[in-house]
Amino acid sequence: MCRMTFRTIQQWMKLLIFMGVFLKTESLYVGITKVRSAVAKGAVCLDGSAPAYHLDRGHGSGVNNWLVHVEGGGWCNNITTCLERKYSHLGSSWKMEKQLAFSGILGNNPMFNPDFYNWNRVKIRYCDGASFTGDVEAVNSITKLHFRGARIWHAVIEDLLLKGMKNAKNAILSGCSAGGLTSILHCDSFRAHLPVNARVKCLSDAGYFINVKDVSGASHIASYFDQIVKLHGSARTLPASCTRTLRPDLCFFPQYMAKKIKAPLFILNAAYDRWQIKNILAPVVADPQGVWSDCKIDIKNCSTNQLTVMQDFRSEFLTALSKLGKSPSRGLFINSCYAHCQTELQETWFSHDSPALHKTRIAKAVADWFYDRRRLQMIDCPYPCDHSCHDRIFEPDEPHHHHHHQQQQQKGEGEKRWRYMLLEKLLLVLCLFGYVTIF
Numbered sequence: 001m002c003r004m005t006f007r008t009i010q011q012w013m014k015l016l017i018f019m020g021v022f023l024k025t026e027s028l029y030v031g032i033t034k035v036r037s038a039v040a041k042g043a044v045c046l047d048g049s050a051p052a053y054h055l056d057r058g059h060g061s062g063v064n065n066w067l068v069h070v071e072g073g074g075w076c077n078n079i080t081t082c083l084e085r086k087y088s089h090l091g092s093s094w095k096m097e098k099q100l101a102f103s104g105i106l107g108n109n110p111m112f113n114p115d116f117y118n119w120n121r122v123k124i125r126y127c128d129g130a131s132f133t134g135d136v137e138a139v140n141s142i143t144k145l146h147f148r149g150a151r152i153w154h155a156v157i158e159d160l161l162l163k164g165m166k167n168a169k170n171a172i173l174s175g176c177s178a179g180g181l182t183s184i185l186h187c188d189s190f191r192a193h194l195p196v197n198a199r200v201k202c203l204s205d206a207g208y209f210i211n212v213k214d215v216s217g218a219s220h221i222a223s224y225f226d227q228i229v230k231l232h233g234s235a236r237t238l239p240a241s242c243t244r245t246l247r248p249d250l251c252f253f254p255q256y257m258a259k260k261i262k263a264p265l266f267i268l269n270a271a272y273d274r275w276q277i278k279n280i281l282a283p284v285v286a287d288p289q290g291v292w293s294d295c296k297i298d299i300k301n302c303s304t305n306q307l308t309v310m311q312d313f314r315s316e317f318l319t320a321l322s323k324l325g326k327s328p329s330r331g332l333f334i335n336s337c338y339a340h341c342q343t344e345l346q347e348t349w350f351s352h353d354s355p356a357l358h359k360t361r362i363a364k365a366v367a368d369w370f371y372d373r374r375r376l377q378m379i380d381c382p383y384p385c386d387h388s389c390h391d392r393i394f395e396p397d398e399p400h401h402h403h404h405h406q407q408q409q410q411k412g413e414g415e416k417r418w419r420y421m422l423l424e425k426l427l428l429v430l431c432l433f434g435y436v437t438i439f
Contacts, residue, residue, distance in 0.1 A: 027101040028108050030054040030123070034093055035159045042137075043151035045127035046082055046091035048144065051152040052125045054100045055163065056108060062118030065170040068160065068190070069106060069123050072177025072206075072341065076129035077227035082145050085129050096125055104349035105174065105363070112350055115367035116172075120164065124156055124179075131182040133252075134232030150237035153186055157193050168194050172370065173202045176341040177275065180207020184254050184265065185239065191263040201264040201370055203331075204254070205343040208269045209276060210320040211253045215309065216286035221279075225252040255320035266331030266369050266376075267321065268362065271314040272299065272383055274340040281313050299338040299383065299391060311382060318379065331369035333362060336380040337389035348390050355388045 034050045035043075043051060058065055073090045076082035085091035106121045107113035128134050128149030136147040157165075165171070173190040175183040183190075187202035194200050214220045226249035229235060235248035242250075242257035251257045258265065282292040295302035302310065314336075324330050335355050342348040342362055348355055350363035357365070357378040369376040380386050 027103055028056065028106075029099040030056045030102050032093075032096060032098050032100070032125075033159075035155055037159070038152065038155035041151060041155060042146075042148055043155035044146050044148050045093055045152070046076075046086045046129060046145055046147075047094070048139075048146050049093040049127075051127065051156055052093045052096055053156055053160070054102070054123045054125070055160075056102055056106070056121045058118055058120035060118050062116075062120070064164075064167050065116075065119040066160070066165050066168045067105065067116050067119045067121045067172045067174065068165075069121070069343075070132070070173070070175030070179030070182040071123060071126040072175065072179040073126050074178055075131065075224075075228050077224055077231060079143055079145065079231075082129055082147075082231070083143060085127075086145060089125070089127070091127050091129065093125065093127060096127075103344065103346045105343040105366075107346065107349075112346055113363065114350070115363065115370075119170075122160060126179060126182075128152055128232075130228050130232035130234055131178050131185060131252075133185060133229075133234035133237045135237050136233040147232040149232065150234075153182075153189070157190070161193060165194070168198050168200075170370075171198055171200045173200075174205060174343065175203075175207060176205045176344055177207060180204040180341075181209060181252075181254065183207060184258050184261065185252075187261050187263050187265055188239065199370075201266065202261075203266045203268065203343070203366060205268045206270070206273055206275065206339075206341045208254045208258075208267050208317075208321065209280065210255055210317055211250070212280060212313065212316050212320075214280065214286035215282050215292065218286060220283050220286060222249070225249050228252065253320075255323045259323050259325050264329035264331070264369075265324070266333070266366060267324070268333045268342060268366070269317075269321075270337045270339040270342070271317055271334050271380065272310055272336065272338045273317075274338050276317075276340075277310065277313065277338070281309070307383070314382060328375050330377065331365070332377040332379060333357060333365045334379045335389065336383045336386045338383070338391040339389065345390075353388065355386070355390060357386075 032052050032054055034052045036050045039050050045051060076085050089095040100123060102121060105113065105116060106123060108117050110117045130149045132149040132153040134147035134149035135151060139146055171194055173183045173187060183202050183204045184207055190202065191200045211222055229249045229252055235243060238248055238251040239257050239260065241260035246256055278296045282296060292306065295306045335357055337355060342355065348362065350361055354361045357380055365376055368374050
C-alpha cells in the first residue's frame with residue numbers, strides 16, 4: 001500500500017522541480033505597459049493617470065494570434081464610489097501592480113491552455129469604472145475625476161495595433177465580470193479595428209448581467225446601471241444599434257443590446273452567478289435584516305424558499321439569454337454553479353476536474369466554438385445536478401470594487417491547491433507502478 005507523508009511529498013517536490021516537470025505550472029508574471037501617449041488625448045483613468053495593460057508575446061504558430069482580455073472589478077455610480085476607486089488600482093495606474101499573474105485563459109503552458117498558450121495574450125487594466133464607456137470632457141475642479149473609459153478603450157486598442165495586432169489572423173476579445181460586459185459592449189468595435197479576413201470573436205465570462213427585480217421587489221440594478229450611464233456620459237458611446245431604439249441605461253444590459261452584435265459571441269456564465277445573486281437578486285439594501293447573508297456566502301446554506309427564489313432567478317436569466325437568438329455564431333456554456341468568472345483561474349479553465357458540461361470542459365468548449373469545430377450551445381440542468389462545479393465560499397457583502405483583489409488571491413490559493421493535487425496523483429501513480437516505494 002502507498003502512503004505519503006508530508007516529508008515524502010516535500011522530497012519528491014524538490015526532485016520534480018529539479019527535473020523541470022512542474023517548473024511551468026508556476027504562475028507567469030507579466031510586466032505592465034502604460035500608454036503614456038494616451039494622456040494627451042484625454043484617455044485617462046479616473047485620477048488622470050495613463051491607461052495600462054500587460055502583454056505576453058506570442059510565438060511560433062501563435063505569433064499573429066491575439067487574445068485581449070479585459071479586467072473586471074464592478075463599477076462606480078456616483079462621486080463617492082468613484083472617489084474610492086480613484087485611490088485604488090481600479091482608478092489609477094499608479095496603484096496597479098507592476099507584475100500581474102497570468103493563468104487560465106492567459107496561461108503560457110500548452111498543458112494547461114492548449115489552444116491559446118502561444119498567442120499574444122493581453123490583459124487590459126480597468127480603471128474607468130464604467131466598462132470603458134465613459135466620455136465626459138469636463139473635469140470637476142474639486143474631485144478631479146475623469147470619466148473617459150471610451151477614450152481609454154480606443155487608445156489601448158490603437159497601441160496594441162501598433163504592437164502587431166494590425167496583422168492578426170485570429171483574435172478574441174474576452175473579459176471577466178465588468179470586463180465580460182466590456183467584451184460584449186465593444187465586440188463590434190474590436191472586430192472593426194482588425195483585418196477583414198481575420199477570424200475575430202468575443203467571449204464574455206460572467207458578464208451577462210440581467211435586469212431583474214431584487215427580493216424586495218425593487219429594480220435595484222436598473223437604477224444602479226442608470227446612475228452609471230448618466231454619471232459617465234455613456235449614452236453617446238454605447239452601441240448605436242441599441243440606443244437608437246432604447247434608453248441608454250437599458251443598453252448597458254446585454255439582454256437588450258447583444259442581439260444586435262454582428263461578430264460571433266460566446267457567453268460563459270453560471271446560471272446562479274454569485275455576484276448577481278449577491279448584488280442584483282439580494283443586495284444589502286433589499287435585505288436589511290440579513291436573511292440572505294448565510295445563503296449568499298454558501299449556496300448550501302440556502303433555505304428551501306431561498307432556493308426556490310434562486311431557481312426563479314435562473315429561469316429569468318435563461319429568458320434574458322434567449323434574447324441573443326439562435327444564430328450558430330452564438331456560443332453558450334451556462335453551468336449551474338454558484339460561481340463568478342471561470343476563465344482566469346486554472347482550476348476552472350482547464351484542469352483534471354474543472355467544470356464540464358456533457359464531458360466538455362470550458363477551455364475545450366471555447367476553443368471548439370472559436371475554431372468552428374462544432375456548434376456549441378450548452379445549458380446545464382438546475383442546481384444541484386452538476387457535481388463538477390467549483391463553488392466557493394466568500395465573505396458576505398463584498399463591495400463591487402473589491403472583486404479584483406479577491407480574485408488575485410483566489411488565483412494564488414487555487415493554483416497552489418491544484419499543483420499539490422497533481423503532485424499527489426503523480427506520486428500515487430509512480431508508487432502503484434513500482435517506480436517508488438513510499439512507507
